[in-house]
Amino acid sequence: MLRRKSGLGKALSRTTPLTIFILLFMFGLSIGSNESILSNIHKDGLKAGAIALLGVAGSVVATSLCARFINRKGGAK
Amino acid sequence: MNHLLFPLMVFAGIFVGWCGFAPDFVAEYSLPQLCLYALIIQVGLGLGMRPDLKSIVKNINPRLLLLPACTIVGTLAFTYIATMIFTDDSSSDVMAIGSGFGYYTLSSVLIAQFKEASVGAEAAASVAAIALLANVVREMIALLSCQFLSKRGRGVAAISVAGINSMDVCLPMIVGAGKSSDAQLVSAALFHGIILEISVPVLISIFCS
Numbered sequence A: 001m002l003r004r005k006s007g008l009g010k011a012l013s014r015t016t017p018l019t020i021f022i023l024l025f026m027f028g029l030s031i032g033s034n035e036s037i038l039s040n041i042h043k044d045g046l047k048a049g050a051i052a053l054l055g056v057a058g059s060v061v062a063t064s065l066c067a068r069f070i071n072r073k074g075g076a077k
Numbered sequence B: 001m002n003h004l005l006f007p008l009m010v011f012a013g014i015f016v017g018w019c020g021f022a023p024d025f026v027a028e029y030s031l032p033q034l035c036l037y038a039l040i041i042q043v044g045l046g047l048g049m050r051p052d053l054k055s056i057v058k059n060i061n062p063r064l065l066l067l068p069a070c071t072i073v074g075t076l077a078f079t080y081i082a083t084m085i086f087t088d089d090s091s092s093d094v095m096a097i098g099s100g101f102g103y104y105t106l107s108s109v110l111i112a113q114f115k116e117a118s119v120g121a122e123a124a125a126s127v128a129a130i131a132l133l134a135n136v137v138r139e140m141i142a143l144l145s146c147q148f149l150s151k152r153g154r155g156v157a158a159i160s161v162a163g164i165n166s167m168d169v170c171l172p173m174i175v176g177a178g179k180s181s182d183a184q185l186v187s188a189a190l191f192h193g194i195i196l197e198i199s200v201p202v203l204i205s206i207f208c209s
Helices: A006-032 A041-072 B002-018 B030-048 B053-059 B062-085 B091-098 B104-119 B121-151 B155-167 B171-175 B182-208
Strands: none
Touching: A006 B002, A006 B030, A006 B104, A006 B121, A041 B062, A041 B091, A041 B121, A041 B155, B030 B104, B053 B182, B062 B091, B062 B155, B062 B182, B091 B104, B091 B121, B091 B182, B104 B121, B104 B182, B121 B155, B121 B171, B155 B171, B155 B182, B171 B182
């Protein structure tokens, strides 16, 4: 029912990114005002990059193993 | 456009905080928490209001569940390797960081909130900062590789790499490659994103408890 009230949808498409902006800005504030985080950023950055790369690699490996199964099992398109 | 502005907001916040202008109410966590609730309500409303919700639901079959399952199992299995590399950190923290699936906004905030009670605000913010960086990097990798994978007939892998972003930021790149099975790929990508969106808070709360 809500789907037909496009006014709310329009409002949401504006307020959702705005909420994320405010949230992220406040998150940045808490990092920036914390010296112990800032002094570790080079070490943490390396860790973050490694975790991200491993996550992506894991996704590719898992879907490659299951791709035939995912694509075929349903039969008709 | 927006996905460039989001990391920019974080850097703006870091700069302002670094300059020493952080007001006290930010540290109290009540305002960030209210903001988070507001965001979750809006995300839920937005999902329910999608005009194509019916056709997405119609296309859903048990087979589609395999794709988000692959993303979750694959990501967590390889993140477990990271826990063996970074032995200084608690392995549950590293697993929580890995289970953001590129959802850097929600995962970092959730980790900060969940860990604050047990290890204090400072240690929690430090883990959350790594989570933010790791998931921003994952989104960047996804933005750069989705089209490449999809054009080579690896649309399923593209969806998985995109993680949570398969339903928004990366969707045009996954389905824009001009393959015949585009319609099915849209359903798969949206369903994948929705399931991961639900699994992020669940997995993070498990690893943070």
